[in-house]
Amino acid sequence: MSVDASVHLSVNGEPWHGPGRTTVSDIVASWCPSPNGVAVARNGEVVSKSQWATTEVSNGDRIEIVAAAAGG
Amino acid sequence: MIISNSVTAEAVAVRPDERAAGPAPDPWTVDGVALSSRVIMGTGGMSSLESLRSALVASEADMATVAVRRVDPAARGSLLELLREIGLRVLPNTAGCYTASEAVLTAQLARDAFETDWVKLEVIGDDRTLLPDPIELVAAAEELVEAGFVVFPYTNDDPILARRLQQVGCATVMPLGSPIGSGMGIANPHNIELIVEDAEVPVILDAGIGTASDACVAMELGCDGVLVASAVTRAQHPALMAEAIRDAVVAGRAAHRAGRIPRRRHAQASTSFAGMIEADSYGSGSGADSES
Numbered sequence: 001m002s003v004d005a006s007v008h009l010s011v012n013g014e015p016w017h018g019p020g021r022t023t024v025s026d027i028v029a030s031w032c033p034s035p036n037g038v039a040v041a042r043n044g045e046v047v048s049k050s051q052w053a054t055t056e057v058s059n060g061d062r063i064e065i066v067a068a069a070a071g072g
Numbered sequence: 073m074i075i076s077n078s079v080t081a082e083a084v085a086v087r088p089d090e091r092a093a094g095p096a097p098d099p100w101t102v103d104g105v106a107l108s109s110r111v112i113m114g115t116g117g118m119s120s121l122e123s124l125r126s127a128l129v130a131s132e133a134d135m136a137t138v139a140v141r142r143v144d145p146a147a148r149g150s151l152l153e154l155l156r157e158i159g160l161r162v163l164p165n166t167a168g169c170y171t172a173s174e175a176v177l178t179a180q181l182a183r184d185a186f187e188t189d190w191v192k193l194e195v196i197g198d199d200r201t202l203l204p205d206p207i208e209l210v211a212a213a214e215e216l217v218e219a220g221f222v223v224f225p226y227t228n229d230d231p232i233l234a235r236r237l238q239q240v241g242c243a244t245v246m247p248l249g250s251p252i253g254s255g256m257g258i259a260n261p262h263n264i265e266l267i268v269e270d271a272e273v274p275v276i277l278d279a280g281i282g283t284a285s286d287a288c289v290a291m292e293l294g295c296d297g298v299l300v301a302s303a304v305t306r307a308q309h310p311a312l313m314a315e316a317i318r319d320a321v322v323a324g325r326a327a328h329r330a331g332r333i334p335r336r337r338h339a340q341a342s343t344s345f346a347g348m349i350e351a352d353s354y355g356s357g358s359g360a361d362s363e364s
Contacts, residue, residue, distance in 0.1 A: 012142040032143050037152040039140075039185035046180045064142065066181050068152040070124070071139025071167045072114030072252065072279075072301030 009061040016063070024052040024063070031065050038067050098325065100296050102274055103190075103222045103243045109133045110291070110321050112163065112276065114301020117253075118310065121154055127304050128158060131314035135161040137192055137299070139168070140182050152186070163224065165192040170205070172212035179216055191216065192224040192246070192278075192299075202252040206233050210240060217241035226278050229259070231266040238273055245271060246278035246299060249290065253302045255282030258289055268294035284313070284320035291324025292332065 008017045011031055018026065024047050028035050040047045041064040047055050057063065100107055113133040118124040128136060136155055155162055164182030169175040172195060179191040195212050197205035204227055216223050223242045227233055234245040247267050250256035257280055258264055268275050277290035278299040287298045300317055307313035 031145055033145075037150065037185050038143060039181040039183075041177060041181055044177060046177070046184055048184050064181075066140050067143045067185060068138040068150070068155075068162070068164070069141035070118060070151055071116040071141075071165055072137055072299070 007057055008059055009057055009063060011063045012065055022057050024055045024057065027057065027063055028052060028065060032067070038065060040065050098329070100274060102224075107134055107297075109135075109318075110297040110325060111287075111318055112137065112297060112299040113160075113304065113314070114299060115151060115155075115305070116167075117302050117305035121151065123310055124151075124305070125154055125158065127310040127314040128155075128160060130311040130318070131300075131304065132318050133160065135163050137163045137165045137301070138186070139165055140178050140185065161190075162186045162188055163190055163192050164188065165226075166194050166212075169195050169212075170197070170208070171195065172208045172215065175208070175212040176215050176219075179212075179221055180219070183221070189220055190222045190224065190243075192226060193242075194226045204228050204248075206230070209233075210236055213237055213242050214240040224276065229263040229267070231263060231270055234267045234275075235270055238271065242273065244274045244276055244296075246276045249277050249280030249286060252279045253306075254280055255303060256280055257282055257286040258293070261289065261293055264290070264293050264295065281317075284316040287317045288320040288324035288327075291321050292327045294328055297321075 005020045006017055007020055007022050010016060011027060024040055024042065028038060028040060032038055040052065042055070042057065043062050100110065109132050111131050111133040113128055113131050113136040115124060115136050115138055118127065138151060152162065164186055166175040166178040169178055175193060175195045179193070182191060183189060193209065193212055193216065195205050195208040196202050206228060209225060209227060213223050213225050217240055224244045224246055225237045225242050226246045226248065227237055229247045234247060237245050245267065247264060249258040259280065264277065274296035276297040276299055277295045281287050281298060281300050281303045283303060287300060290298050298321055304310050304314045304317060
C-alpha cells in the first residue's frame with residue numbers, strides 16, 4: 001500500500017501539515033468554522049471559491065485565509 | 073408682547089411654490105446604484121458587535137466598510153453576518169496596505185469573500201500619518217478599474233490627485249478632511265470645494281470627522297456623502313453620535329442645495345427702517361430690539 005507524502009506549508013503565517021493531495025477546501029475546513037465570507041490566496045494569488053475543491057496545495061505554499069474584520 | 077407674523081420684503085424670496093411642493097428629489101447614485109443615505113459607516117474602533125449594531129442602525133446608513141484580515145479561528149460572532157442581518161451593503165477596504173500590489177490582492181480577496189466589486193481603496197504612506205501614498209494609490213486604482221472594480225479611493229485633499237483618480241476611472245473620490253481618526257475636521261475646506269467643483273463623480277468626505285458639525289460642513293461644501301468611523305465608534309455614546317451625524321448630513325445637504333448667503337464684512341439689516349417711529353424726543357429707550 002502506498003502512502004502519499006505529507007505536505008508542509010504555512011497557513012496565515014503558521015506552520016501547517018496534512019496528507020498529500022490536500023486541497024484548498026481541506027485547509028479551509030480545518031481552519032475556519034464556516035467558509036462563508038472567506039477568501040483564500042495561495043502564494044499571493046487568489047484561489048476563487050469555485051477552484052478550492054480542485055486546487056491541490058504543495059510543499060512550501062503560503063496560504064492566506066481572510067475574512068471581514070472591523071475597519072474604517 | 074405681541075409677536076408679529078408679518079413677512080418682510082426680503083423674506084418673500086422664499087419661493088412658495090417650492091414650499092408647497094415639498095423637498096425636491098435629491099437622489100445620489102454610485103455606479104448606477106441608488107443610495108438612500110449619504111452616510112457611509114466605518115466599523116472599526118467599536119468595543120462590541122452589539123454597540124456597533126446600535127450605532128449602525130441609528131446612523132440609517134445603507135453601506136458600511138469592513139477590512140480584510142486573516143481569519144482568527146478562535147473568533148466568534150460575525151461582522152459580516154451582522155451587516156447582512158441589518159441589510160447593509162458591504163464596502164470592503166484595503167486598510168493597512170502600503171503598496172499597489174498589496175492593495176490589489178486585498179481587493180481581489182474581498183471580491184471573492186464578499187461577492188462585491190466595490191472597494192474602498194486605501195494605500196497609505198506610513199503608519200504615523202496614515203496619509204495616502206498618491207503614487208501607489210493611482211497605480212492601484214488603475215489596475216483595479218481595469219479588473220472591473222468599482223473603486224472608492226481614499227485620497228489626499230488634493231484637487232489634481234482627485235482629478236487623476238477620476239481620469240483612471242474611479243467611481244467616486246474620497247478626500248480626507250484631516251488624518252484618519254484625528255477628529256480634526258476639515259483642515260482645508262478650500263481644497264474640498266475645488267475637488268467638488270471639478271468632480272464628475274460623487275465626492276465622499278472620508279477621515280477627520282470628529283463630530284456632527286464637521287459632517288455638516290462637508291455637506292455644505294458640496295460633498296455628496298461622508299464616511300464616518302472613529303467619530304461614531306469612539307464617541308462616548310456611539311448610537312447617539314450616529315444619530316447626530318445622520319441629522320447633520322441631512323441638514324448640511326439641504327443647506328448646500330438652499331444656497332448660503334455670501335459672507336460680508338458689515339451688517340446688513342433684515343428689517344426695514346421704513347416706518348420707524350420718532351422716539352428720540354422722549355430722551356431714552358433704544359428700540360434696538362426691533363432689529364433681527
